[in-house]
Amino acid sequence: GEDVEQSLFLSVREGDSSVINCTYTDSSSTYLYWYKQEPGAGLQLLTYIFSNMDMKQDQRLTVLLNKKDKHLSLRIADTQTGDSAIYFCAESISGGSYIPTFGRGTSLIVHP
Amino acid sequence: DAGVIQSPRHEVTEMGQEVTLRCKPISGHNSLFWYRQTMMRGLELLIYFNNNVPIDDSGMPEDRFSAKMPNASFSTLKIQPSEPRDSAVYFCASRHQDRAYGYTFGSGTRLTVV
Numbered sequence: 001g002e003d004v005e006q007s008l009f010l011s012v013r014e015g016d017s018s019v020i021n022c023t024y025t026d027s028s029s030t031y032l033y034w035y036k037q038e039p040g041a042g043l044q045l046l047t048y049i050f051s052n053m054d055m056k057q058d059q060r061l062t063v064l065l066n067k068k069d070k071h072l073s074l075r076i077a078d079t080q081t082g083d084s085a086i087y088f089c090a091e092s093i094s095g096g097s098y099i100p101t102f103g104r105g106t107s108l109i110v111h112p
Numbered sequence: 113d114a115g116v117i118q119s120p121r122h123e124v125t126e127m128g129q130e131v132t133l134r135c136k137p138i139s140g141h142n143s144l145f146w147y148r149q150t151m152m153r154g155l156e157l158l159i160y161f162n163n164n165v166p167i168d169d170s171g172m173p174e175d176r177f178s179a180k181m182p183n184a185s186f187s188t189l190k191i192q193p194s195e196p197r198d199s200a201v202y203f204c205a206s207r208h209q210d211r212a213y214g215y216t217f218g219s220g221t222r223l224t225v226v
Binding site: 048 | 145155
């Protein structure tokens with residue numbers, strides 16, 4: 001199976017919170033990331049969390065890490081139409097030169 | 113900083129032709145990565161370089177694919193001969209070697225082989 005798994009689609013109403021979930025398999029993951037890809041563009045790093053942290057907040061973004069269950073989530077508060085994009089979860093380990101392993105991406109669709 | 117620059121943005125070519133994709137990494141970044149993105153397979157790492165030296169090319173799908181990095185500011189990915197199944201978006205990314213974050217992606221080259 002995939003090393004990093006995410007659901008493919010999420011649809012939310014503008015103004016609601018979005019929660020994008022991800023599971024990973026490598027227990028030695030050191031860093032976990034969320035990237036955003038807008039149409040016609042490359043991936044852009046949104047945020048990352050070190051594996052010894054449980055939570056990280058950055059403005060409207062909250063990342064939660066459950067290391068026991070190997071589960072990572074990204075919550076976007078007050079979701080806007082500009083947040084519509086594909087969101088990629090990724091993990092990296094120190095032994096792998098910190099090269100991220102990416103999930104397949106979750107397409108977030110924000111509708112009025 | 114202009115970011116990672118890829119050219120061309122779009123390429124349409126006929127099967128059997130040679131295709132060359134180009135990438136200019138961010139100045140000062142000494143690691144460069146080539147990825148391929150398709151609906152079927154997601155984002156695949158093809159090859160990466162540290163200090164202009166290829167480190168891992170295990171993701172290169174076939175001998176038809178080759179990549180070079182003649183200097184710190186330029187890399188190419190070549191497909192010869194191209195096939196329709198090579199149609200994808202090809203991304204280049206760069207960062208400081210062994211830095212856990214700070215990956216910067218280019219905008220990609222959308223390749224269509226007809």
